[in-house]
Amino acid sequence: xxxRCMTYKLLDGAVAAHGCLxxxRCMTYKLLxxxLCGKDDLLLPLLKTEQLTHTYxxxxxxxxxxxxxxxxxxxxxxxxxxxxxxxxxxxxxxxxLNGLLKPTSGRVYFNGAxxxxxxxxxxxxxxxxxxxxxxxxxxLFENTVxxxxxxxxxxxxxxxxxxxxxxxxxxxFALLDDALLKKSPFELSGGQKRRAxxxxxxxxxxxxxxLDEPTAGLDPRGRAEIIGNIMNYKHAHDATIxxxxxSMEEIARNVDRIVIFEEGRIVMEGAPGSIFSDSERxxxxxxxxxxxxxxxxxxxxxxLPIKRDIYTIPxxxxxxxxxxxxxxxx
Amino acid sequence: xxxxxxFGQYFPGNTIVHRLDPRTKFILTIxxxxxxxxxxxxxxxxxxxxxxxTCLILSQIKLKVALSxxxxxFFILLFTLILNIFFVKGETILFEYRRIVISLEGILxxxxxxxxxxxxxxxxxxxxxTTSPISLTDGLEHMLNPLKKIxxxxxxLTMMMSIALRFIPTLIEETDKIISxxxxxxxxxxxxxxxxxxKAILPLIIPLFVSAFRRADELALAMESRCYHGGxxxxxxxxxxxxxxxxxxxxxxxxxxxxxxxxxxFNPWSI
Numbered sequence: 001x002x003x004r005c006m007t008y009k010l011l012d013g014a015v016a017a018h019g020c021l022x023x024x025r026c027m028t029y030k031l032l033x034x035x036l037c038g039k040d041d042l043l044l045p046l047l048k049t050e051q052l053t054h055t056y057x058x059x060x061x062x063x064x065x066x067x068x069x070x071x072x073x074x075x076x077x078x079x080x081x082x083x084x085x086x087x088x089x090x091x092x093x094x095x096x097l098n099g100l101l102k103p104t105s106g107r108v109y110f111n112g113a114x115x116x117x118x119x120x121x122x123x124x125x126x127x128x129x130x131x132x133x134x135x136x137x138x139x140l141f142e143n144t145v146x147x148x149x150x151x152x153x154x155x156x157x158x159x160x161x162x163x164x165x166x167x168x169x170x171x172x173f174a175l176l177d178d179a180l181l182k183k184s185p186f187e188l189s190g191g192q193k194r195r196a197x198x199x200x201x202x203x204x205x206x207x208x209x210x211l212d213e214p215t216a217g218l219d220p221r222g223r224a225e226i227i228g229n230i231m232n233y234k235h236a237h238d239a240t241i242x243x244x245x246x247s248m249e250e251i252a253r254n255v256d257r258i259v260i261f262e263e264g265r266i267v268m269e270g271a272p273g274s275i276f277s278d279s280e281r282x283x284x285x286x287x288x289x290x291x292x293x294x295x296x297x298x299x300x301x302x303x304l305p306i307k308r309d310i311y312t313i314p315x316x317x318x319x320x321x322x323x324x325x326x327x328x329x330x
Numbered sequence: 331x332x333x334x335x336x337f338g339q340y341f342p343g344n345t346i347v348h349r350l351d352p353r354t355k356f357i358l359t360i361x362x363x364x365x366x367x368x369x370x371x372x373x374x375x376x377x378x379x380x381x382x383x384t385c386l387i388l389s390q391i392k393l394k395v396a397l398s399x400x401x402x403x404f405f406i407l408l409f410t411l412i413l414n415i416f417f418v419k420g421e422t423i424l425f426e427y428r429r430i431v432i433s434l435e436g437i438l439x440x441x442x443x444x445x446x447x448x449x450x451x452x453x454x455x456x457x458x459x460t461t462s463p464i465s466l467t468d469g470l471e472h473m474l475n476p477l478k479k480i481x482x483x484x485x486x487l488t489m490m491m492s493i494a495l496r497f498i499p500t501l502i503e504e505t506d507k508i509i510s511x512x513x514x515x516x517x518x519x520x521x522x523x524x525x526x527x528x529k530a531i532l533p534l535i536i537p538l539f540v541s542a543f544r545r546a547d548e549l550a551l552a553m554e555s556r557c558y559h560g561g562x563x564x565x566x567x568x569x570x571x572x573x574x575x576x577x578x579x580x581x582x583x584x585x586x587x588x589x590x591x592x593x594x595x596f597n598p599w600s601i
Binding site: 061141151152 | 342507517
């Protein structure tokens, strides 16, 4: 049976092959999927926003519209990347997904229920939609790493046994060994602190894990470790991951779908292949595309028969090898 | 959230009040406070109110913003009101129940004293609303300069003050971020008894202190690497200059004080 994500990927491939970007991807795809698979469970995405608008400091000289009429959906098990310039509203946006910010207008639904229906509902959503802020290591405060990771599960009101089981599981995903768990969080290295902080959110076993630039300011090894931690958790619990990042390479390697924010609105949305095939538009927005995509598109512009929707190094290597093979054959 | 705290914040603008020399504004604020305490006659108090409202209009600060600065002092105001209503003895008794006596004089005194407090606070907020922290401390340094003669480290003190002022918004932002991050882990800052709330504040206060020290360290390093070595021989990029408007403003201030004194003499209706 086709999963929703896979269908979307297939459809994205089909759309990219035709060289057009579907503007209302969600609706069109849903209809197609319902037709193809005869299921209508899609009508309930895991997390959804409707006409979400947020204005900061209303009625002061600092009034500022951060996000405006954002319609957004994410499915169970999806790995979603959010890209956007500093100040494009992406950080404001993700804080709406777990109810930290209340929309000025518009709604947020989790499993079909409005997350601001009641106070209890809003609090429970925090545990189901885990949010890791930028530089999360600055929020560590407990005596030991173990206690810090246990903070979230404890707030959920779990039993002591359950709490320590979750801490150990989360520490496992974050590759923190027992010796580290006994240390004070202030004794750890930068990368270890970051991993401990992320484990603190993972320990709540959220269905959706949102991370705001989880790899910012780390060395390549630290980055790889963080991405590895996230993937471990995703595979173990079939969790939905939403990652905000500036690194195109990082996003190209992992995500199923990309959403691009500009001036508080979603301006582009689609599979990495279709998004990165339009690198001119990305550059015009002050963003970039992965190096492999740029190379492929340059080669394409030079008249070589290379597809524009290549965006990873292996794809590029394959395409160039094919090209050489083709040359030899002729 | 915390970001909406307007107490003591600077609102950039380009009105005559904004352009006044910070020293003038300091002196005028002191004059204003003195005059406010001298103005115990009703008519003098009304004159002060007119002065305050005129300054607010000139500075283009919205009334809502000006009054929102009173929010942190709500309880002090309430306390003043209650204290005056119940404990000022008067002849015209409006309400009596056993030992609780409310008189007309008491209510008038309550309104009168609370209004003085409100006008005092709004007047001082006007100074911080219209003067950037940098020029505020610049002005202060200039005015305290004579004290250098008695070896008071004026420059260092005002530098400390401007750093403190500079970091208020940063720390508010930081606090906001930490609150959000701990809330995302299910922390609950708003419910429960006193002890539970005091405990709930730990996950906020520890990271806040850690980051305040980190910031202080980084700032010290950054200042050092730009060869900062205190006030000795330090020049200013923006020299404070007085303009005719400053003298007019001071004259206006003096006139208000004179008017308050005179009105107080001739109007016997005072409390």
